[in-house]
Amino acid sequence: MKIALLSYSTKPRGGVVHTLALAEALAVLGEDVTVWTLGRGGDTGFFRPVSPAVRLRIVPFADGPADETVGQRVQRSIATLRDAFDPAPYDIVHAQDCISANAVGRCVRTVHHIDHFTTPELAACHERAIVEPYAHxxxxxxxxxxxxxxWGLSAEVIANGVAYDRFAATDPTARSSWRSRLGRYVLTVGGIEPRKGSLDLLEAHALLRAEHPDVRLVIAGGETLFDYRDYRARWERRADELGVEPVVLGSVPDDELPALVAAANAFAFPSLKEGFGLAAMEALAAGVPLVVRDLPVLREVFGPAAHFAATPAQLAAALGHTLTVDDPAGRVAGQELAAAHTWSEAARRHLALYRSLN
Structure with missing residues (x-):
């Protein structure tokens, strides 16, 4: 089959990681796969090398004016991708987000999670990207x-895969380097933004330091289309008030990320909304104790392999527990869960769905 997978960015966000891994797994199965995306900020490639078996179409997307709003940027993103994309050569057009779904029209759509926007352009984009695709x-x-x-819509449930070997077998020297640089640390991946529960994690970190003053909070990632400057300013003010100084790494090179995860003493994932939690599953693959927000979706995905917390105090207590109680059986259970999620199985299930639609 000729398959087009579409995303909105080349940056290391969860949906983009998913798109590339799925494309490569489909190509291994012998399918003809092309990934389309927007090259923001002059990007001409993705955040990591992509298998040469996958075709790449990166559409240049110039920076807008300084006063461009998020809504305007979203509309311009849709228009730019729409103008470049021709669906005619493809048997399946599969969009991974609301921007690409709006750009291509008739498509299969993966709904990773459901957002609730107040900006009119974003709300309209989100709604169209749910109701207009013919399969979900x-x-x-x-x-x-x-x-x-x-919406009364029925969706096929296909879980994410995880690059298990990449996180389960990391270089000891690289792990040691991160520990020498950071000491003992709690890691989160996803940046500082409302959906990731960053303010709650900050509060939990301040509480945790009362019992574990040597433990640092380390935050990696954060590439996003949206403008979270106001939220980031609130977060920084609150950090000053609490007297804590988290380490904000920003985007970490892809080849350095597994060792950073594996060297952590605990992984925190206090998101307020998620569809799966790929970064958290990668932490389990690395054998790192996991504390997540007590959400139905995370209960479903992680079950007994994670510790659950609903408030900053509970989050701090759960992290404190993982820092003081060694749980080899828990690490093994987490790694077994992560190992069960393969991209090859995800690709086979996608392919079966694609064939049923043609």
Whole structure:
């Protein structure tokens, strides 16, 4: 089959990681796969090398004026990708986000999670990207149920894969380097933004330091289309008030990320909304204790392999527990769960769905 997978960015966000891994796994199965995306900020490639078996079409997307709003940037993103994309050569057009779904029209759509926007352009984009596709995929049953309850739509549930070997077998020297640089640390990946629960994690970190003053909070990632400067300013003010100084790494080179994860003493994932939690599953693959927000979707995905917390105090207590109680059996259970999620199986299930639609 000739398959087009579409995303909105070349940066290391969860949906982009998913798109590339799925494309490569489909190509291994012998399919003809092309990934389309927007090259923001002059990008001519993705954040990591991509298998040469996958064709890449990166559409240049120039920076807008300094006063461009998020809504205007979204509309310009849709128009730019729409003008460049021709669906005619493809048997399947599969969009991974609301921008690409709006750009290509008739498509299969993966709904990774359901957002609730107040900006009119974003709200309209989100709605069209749910109701207009002719088939839907969700990465968890919880999100599929949201789709059914809110729109009466039925979705195929196909869980994410995880690059298990990449995180389970990291270089000891690289891990040692991160520990020498950072000491003992709690890691989170995803940047500083409302959906990631960053303010709650900051509060939890301040509470945790009362019992573990040597433990640092380390934050990696954060590439996003949206403008979270106001939220980041609130976060920085609150850090000053609490007297804590988290380490904000920003985007970490892809080849350095597994060792950073594996060297952590605990992984925190206090997101307020998620579809699966790929970064958290990667932490389990690395054998790192995991503390997540107590959400139905994360209960579904992680079950007994994670510790759950609903408030900053509970988050701090759960992190403190993982820092003081060694749990080899828990690490093994987490790694077994991560190992069960393969991209090859995800690709086979996608391919079966694609064939049923043609």
């Amino acid at each position: 995929i969700c990465v968890s049953t919880a999100v599929a149920e949201e789709l059914r309850a809110g």
